[in-house]
Amino acid sequence: AALLQARRRFLADAAHQIRTPLAVLGTQAEYGGRQEDPEEMRRTFGSMLNSIRGTRHMANQMLSLARAEQVNGLVRERSRVDLAELALEVAGDFAVLAVNKSIDLAYDGPRSGAFVEGNGTMLREMISNVLDNALRYTPKGGHVILSLTPEPDQAILSVSDNRPGIPQAEVERVFQRFYRILGTGDVEGSGLGLCIVREIVNAHGGSIHLAPGIEDRGVSVHITLPCAPTHSSLKAD
Helix, strand or coil: CHHHHHHHHHHHHHHHHHHHHHHHHHHHEEEEEEECHHHHHHHHHHHHHHHHHHHHHHHHHHEEEEEEHHHHHHHCCCCEEHHHHHHHHHHHHCCHHHHHHCEEEEEECCCCCCCCEEEEHHHHHHHHHHHHHHHHCCCCCCCEEEEEEECCCEEEEEECCCCCCCCCHHHHHHHHHCCCCCCCCCCCCEEEEEEHHHHHHHCCCCCCEECCCCCCCCCEEEEEEEECCCCCCCCCC
């Protein structure tokens, strides 16, 4: 029943969200086909490429959300994951994006030894989505800090930035599907990133909340996950 419900929700969301970008692509193609000026044709193809990239990102996010919902409701298998090693790997994956935007991306935490029980693929997706969200909405020349604080019974993962802050009235709404804050229309996004993150956090018995970011500016996403038992029969991931 849970799988069928998730599938129906995914199909409904896909039909609703993909209809608009496909219509835009069709209009752009028709306009480009009527042009004879090579420069205008190049501009049209550039616009089409941006539309395709945005649609591809949204489709990937929707598939990630569908997988996260399945992990939350159906998957029971767990492995022992070193969250510190995983965080460093993901930070490395996003280093090029940070450099391209002239954003100072830093990591503050141990290099290994912060073990949690969970699905390694989904935990990677969780960290990737939080970092992607921070880097997308932080302007050029900004700062993003990924930090990890291991405690005896839990691990606290945080991503902080100095982007324009989120109004208090909209803090909870950013976890809703396809919700985007007004004024961010010039930034490519699907409105699914934090929704995916919350699904994964819930699946791992953790919690998530937002707070002010660097120097009380921007946003800080705090994720708390229970640590793996010291003596665990689970295999290392």
